[in-house]
Amino acid sequence: MQQTRSPICTVVGHIDHGKSSILDKIRGTAIVKSEAGQITQAIGASIIPAETIKKVCGNLLEKLKITLSISGILFIDTPGHAAFINLRKRGGNLADIAILVVDINEGIKPQTIECIEILKAYKTPFIIAANKIDLIPGWKTSNAGLLENINKQQDNVKNMLDRKLYELVGKLSEFGFNSERFDRVEDYTKQLAIMPVSAKTGEGIAELLVILAGLAQKYLEKCLECDTKGFAKGTILEVKEEKGLGITLDTIIYDGSIKQNDIIVIGSLAEPIVTKVKALFEPAPLAEMRDRKSKFKSVKRASAATGVKISAPDVENAVAGMPIRSCSEKDIENVKQEVQAEIEEVLIKTGKEGIVIKADSLGSLEALMHILNEKGIPVIKASIGDISKKDIADAESIYEKDPLYSVIIGFNIADKSGICIDKVKVITNDVIYRLIEELEKWQESEKRRLEEKKLDLLVRPCKIQLMRGYVFRQNNPAVCGVDVLAGTLKIGIPLMKSDGREITSVKSMQKEQESIEKLEKGKQAAISMERVTIGRQINEGDILLSAVPEEHFRKMKELKEYLSEEEKEILKEIAKIKRKENPVWGI
Numbered sequence: 001m002q003q004t005r006s007p008i009c010t011v012v013g014h015i016d017h018g019k020s021s022i023l024d025k026i027r028g029t030a031i032v033k034s035e036a037g038q039i040t041q042a043i044g045a046s047i048i049p050a051e052t053i054k055k056v057c058g059n060l061l062e063k064l065k066i067t068l069s070i071s072g073i074l075f076i077d078t079p080g081h082a083a084f085i086n087l088r089k090r091g092g093n094l095a096d097i098a099i100l101v102v103d104i105n106e107g108i109k110p111q112t113i114e115c116i117e118i119l120k121a122y123k124t125p126f127i128i129a130a131n132k133i134d135l136i137p138g139w140k141t142s143n144a145g146l147l148e149n150i151n152k153q154q155d156n157v158k159n160m161l162d163r164k165l166y167e168l169v170g171k172l173s174e175f176g177f178n179s180e181r182f183d184r185v186e187d188y189t190k191q192l193a194i195m196p197v198s199a200k201t202g203e204g205i206a207e208l209l210v211i212l213a214g215l216a217q218k219y220l221e222k223c224l225e226c227d228t229k230g231f232a233k234g235t236i237l238e239v240k241e242e243k244g245l246g247i248t249l250d251t252i253i254y255d256g257s258i259k260q261n262d263i264i265v266i267g268s269l270a271e272p273i274v275t276k277v278k279a280l281f282e283p284a285p286l287a288e289m290r291d292r293k294s295k296f297k298s299v300k301r302a303s304a305a306t307g308v309k310i311s312a313p314d315v316e317n318a319v320a321g322m323p324i325r326s327c328s329e330k331d332i333e334n335v336k337q338e339v340q341a342e343i344e345e346v347l348i349k350t351g352k353e354g355i356v357i358k359a360d361s362l363g364s365l366e367a368l369m370h371i372l373n374e375k376g377i378p379v380i381k382a383s384i385g386d387i388s389k390k391d392i393a394d395a396e397s398i399y400e401k402d403p404l405y406s407v408i409i410g411f412n413i414a415d416k417s418g419i420c421i422d423k424v425k426v427i428t429n430d431v432i433y434r435l436i437e438e439l440e441k442w443q444e445s446e447k448r449r450l451e452e453k454k455l456d457l458l459v460r461p462c463k464i465q466l467m468r469g470y471v472f473r474q475n476n477p478a479v480c481g482v483d484v485l486a487g488t489l490k491i492g493i494p495l496m497k498s499d500g501r502e503i504t505s506v507k508s509m510q511k512e513q514e515s516i517e518k519l520e521k522g523k524q525a526a527i528s529m530e531r532v533t534i535g536r537q538i539n540e541g542d543i544l545l546s547a548v549p550e551e552h553f554r555k556m557k558e559l560k561e562y563l564s565e566e567e568k569e570i571l572k573e574i575a576k577i578k579r580k581e582n583p584v585w586g587i
Helices: 019-033 050-057 081-085 110-122 146-152 155-173 205-219 329-347 362-374 389-396 432-456 550-558 565-581
Strands: 002-004 008-013 040-042 045-049 072-076 097-103 126-131 179-181 192-196 225-227 233-242 246-255 257-259 263-266 273-276 279-283 296-299 301-303 306-311 323-327 355-359 379-384 407-411 425-429 462-473 478-490 494-496 502-511 518-520 524-529 543-546
Touching: 008 019, 008 110, 019 045, 019 072, 019 097, 019 126, 019 205, 045 050, 045 306, 050 072, 050 205, 072 205, 072 306, 081 110, 081 362, 097 110, 097 205, 110 362, 110 432, 126 155, 126 205, 146 155, 146 205, 155 179, 155 192, 192 205, 233 306, 263 329, 279 301, 301 306, 323 329, 329 362, 329 379, 355 362, 355 389, 362 379, 362 407, 362 432, 379 389, 389 407, 407 432, 425 432, 462 524, 462 565, 478 502, 478 543, 478 565, 502 518, 543 565, 550 565
Parallel strands: 008 072, 008 097, 097 126, 126 192, 179 192, 355 379, 355 407, 407 425
Antiparallel strands: 002 225, 040 045, 045 072, 233 246, 233 323, 246 306, 257 301, 263 273, 263 323, 279 296, 279 306, 462 478, 462 543, 478 518, 478 524, 494 502, 494 543, 502 524
16 A cells, blocks of 8 residues: 655754754654654654654644645664665665754854755755754743744844854855755755754754655655555664674664565675564664663564564674565565675676775765765775775785775774785775875875886986086096986986987996985985096086986976976976977987
């Protein structure tokens, strides 16, 4: 039977910006303004029915001409960043809509950026809760509606609020989003709504609920259609060991319904797990889900959209973020194939070149791949779990083909390989944004290092002067003191006079009676030169330049971004000298 389920909403944002506080306030307000028990606790979720939303929002719905048609809103109530990333279903994020919480006084932070990138990658609609307006200097809290209260503030407070909001608008535009304060939004399909709120005082919470509900029912109607009597589709949020129950699966059901004794198929890294539901549990009414001591009550059935704890045998290998399906006996093989195909979309080798990526769950892995894809970074292998020796070997085999891809990046996991290889870069972090940032930074520095290594094989531009009064031997070989005017002088470098004639090369160099390989600008040393006599071909005070071969000159033009401005100037001087004899030299 097709009907509209509650939209699933996730609350995300940077640590300490008030995600949990906003959820607590929504729940608390709902409990206070409605009869006890109207708000239902589910595993990892809070279900706020339409009647409760109406009571919380009061006459706001009438003012905004919104008639509620949804049955309520299911708020994902699992704290932590990784849990948000685990909210996956085939082709996108499990959440239908999201609230991105930003501390209005601190603005956008690293984890905020990560949330934005993931919401963008999954095309999840969201609104911004600009939290902690009560901390704006001079802010006066009142029980009036949000807009009425804003209008009552002193002019300097209103100006400060606007300035902070438009700083946020400017920052969001860098990610390609057009945003505006909720009451100034002209088109919700083209603009992100920013809702000023205070989780502490409750200001803006009713408006947040109204806008959320209005957007969900206006734009997500098709997404919310489901068959509540059909077989269940869900995603594992967490795998937990529960006393007396063993390993249990905290699951969000987003389609159909699940019953005790149902056959379920669970995605796994190997063969899908086929088992039977032994028991289903929901928290006791109004229990605090984040309290591990919460009491649970047994239920016979759970329907979308909801969260439920599943107890079943043989689920030791279940992983967070994996799909879970209920089915009939005759459909087991078909459902196994569907589930495996869904996992392989993420785990499959995605290209013939690229980096190796690892993550703690299927949802994390998929989110990481989405963001890498957005950044144009290819992935050759993607899998779940800690980094192993096999992963290191896989990354090392990439080095010869492209050393910039000889990388393993791991989200929320550890390097358990126990080996360190120069050819493999391992980057781990529990913030995807930081992983990408470090990867790009490493690739840039490694590219520079490799290009500079290529340059080291070439005759680099250099300019020296033979010092007066420092001739130690006239010939065979000639030895005298030199001053490096520009560039770097190295052993073996050929030298030419200002007329372009190559006359000698550097055989060796000594500084303070010690042999050296190179000499930088502004330094002096004694050098020995072959095939010349000081006083004949060269004289004290002469200026010599490195005799750059034409082929080396061409290669340096390709790598010019790695040359100093000074080296570029000497190259121009060398080319000018050479082109007096050959006008097309180096072209």
